[in-house]
Amino acid sequence: MNLIEIDNLKTYYRTEAGDVAAADGVSLSVSPNETLGLVGESGSGKTTVAKSIIRLLPDNGDIVSGTVKYNGDDITEMSMKDVQRKIRWKEISMIPQNAMNGFDPVHTVGAQIIEAIRAHEDDTTKANARSRAKELFEDLGLDAERIDDYPHQFSGGMAQRAMVALALAVNPAVVLADEPTTALDVVIQDRILESISELQDEYDTAMIMITHDMSVVSETCDTIAVMYGGRVVEVGDADTIIKNPRHPYTLGLRNAFPDITADSQELISIPGTPPNLVDPGEGCRFAPRCPFAEERCWEETPQPEEYDDGLVVECHRADEAEMLREEASKRDTWKQAAEEREQAVTDGGPDE
Numbered sequence: 144m145n146l147i148e149i150d151n152l153k154t155y156y157r158t159e160a161g162d163v164a165a166a167d168g169v170s171l172s173v174s175p176n177e178t179l180g181l182v183g184e185s186g187s188g189k190t191t192v193a194k195s196i197i198r199l200l201p202d203n204g205d206i207v208s209g210t211v212k213y214n215g216d217d218i219t220e221m222s223m224k225d226v227q228r229k230i231r232w233k234e235i236s237m238i239p240q241n242a243m244n245g246f247d248p249v250h251t252v253g254a255q256i257i258e259a260i261r262a263h264e265d266d267t268t269k270a271n272a273r274s275r276a277k278e279l280f281e282d283l284g285l286d287a288e289r290i291d292d293y294p295h296q297f298s299g300g301m302a303q304r305a306m307v308a309l310a311l312a313v314n315p316a317v318v319l320a321d322e323p324t325t326a327l328d329v330v331i332q333d334r335i336l337e338s339i340s341e342l343q344d345e346y347d348t349a350m351i352m353i354t355h356d357m358s359v360v361s362e363t364c365d366t367i368a369v370m371y372g373g374r375v376v377e378v379g380d381a382d383t384i385i386k387n388p389r390h391p392y393t394l395g396l397r398n399a400f401p402d403i404t405a406d407s408q409e410l411i412s413i414p415g416t417p418p419n420l421v422d423p424g425e426g427c428r429f430a431p432r433c434p435f436a437e438e439r440c441w442e443e444t445p446q447p448e449e450y451d452d453g454l455v456v457e458c459h460r461a462d463e464a465e466m467l468r469e470e471a472s473k474r475d476t477w478k479q480a481a482e483e484r485e486q487a488v489t490d491g492g493p494d495e
């Protein structure tokens with residue numbers, strides 16, 4: 144049974160330029176003990192999806208349609224009071240992008256973890272909560288004595304680990320981890336990911352791991368959802384997505400982290416820029432950057448389709464995956480497409 148079930152979620156930000164369709168019809172699900180990796184370039188809508196789940200959107204952000212069900216209850220329909228009392232932190236916790244911002248600077252880190260534990264478990268004594276906080280610190284490779292330090296006394300990596308401790312302290316059913324290891328060195332990154340997965344096994348926690356780094360997801364995730372321009376363009380089993388994806392965008396992303404695949408050694412970035420989410424228009428949002436775009440890709444928005452490898456993909460040409468994989472592994476494919484596009488823009492300019 145799915146713990147979290149997101150169906151056709153649309154979350155928009157109101158701006159002077161118009162509504163930014165940051166999540167534009169996102170459907171996803173997560174079950175207990177599953178780790179779902181949410182990947183995609185900056186601005187693709189990953190954080191928006193996570194913040195929508197626990198209703199932590201900024202003032203100009205609105206869930207305009209769709210549902211987010213937790214254990215069958217639609218979080219989007221709950222009063223904010225109920226979300227705060229019953230869901231946020233207790234059932235679903237979030238490790239934010241910048242851990243330092245997650246802590247209150249005037250209280251010690253330990254005091255904040257102890258308070259979180261006691262706020263959700265009325266019968267836990269302070270001493271018990273304290274020993275649990277210390278245990279978590281140790282699990283995460285932190286010196287247990289440091290729980291009496293203030294947040295500013297921690298380095299970035301330590302604060303990040305302490306944030307993981309805080310997020311896990313209340314044994315939530317779901318943890319939303321937003322780039323939990325960005326800006327940390329590789330050794331600490333590995334250690335954090337390892338600790339998270341150990342604790343996850345112990346408590347059967349489900350996790351949504353947001354990252355732009357394909358190598359992080361390859362190590363930790365069971366399922367991967369690839370976001371582009373506010374939509375999930377490809378989702379399925381992590382191994383399959385990493386080794387044999389179908390969407391050209393995933394193929395492009397994979398090229399940027401060549402160490403995760405044996406057959407592509409070159410580091411190739413995807414030329415072009417992400418779409419404008421104020422008025423994305425008809426057609427595939429990736430078409431302007433896609434080396435394989437045909438006429439219909441510009442005109443018809445591809446709908447999600449499931450293939451026999453279990454992948455659900457939004458691409459008109461996903462059934463030609465073998466050819467796409469072969470061609471996408473060549474630098475020239477991306478370079479030529481970008482050059483042709485540039486030429487078309489020049490040719491198509493206003494007539495003098």
Ligand SMILES: Nc1ncnc2c1ncn2[C@@H]1O[C@H](COP(=O)(O)OP(=O)(O)OP(=O)(O)O)[C@@H](O)[C@H]1O
Pocket residue numbers: 156157158163165183184185186187188189190191192201203204355420
């Ligand atoms: N408060 C806001 N007001 C207006 N637009 C916003 C706001 N927050 C985010 N956006 C826009 O919504 C889109 C999705 O942003 P989001 O932060 O969800 O993406 P992301 O994939 O998590 O990126 P990153 O990895 O940089 O966090 C982007 O175009 C972003 O500029």
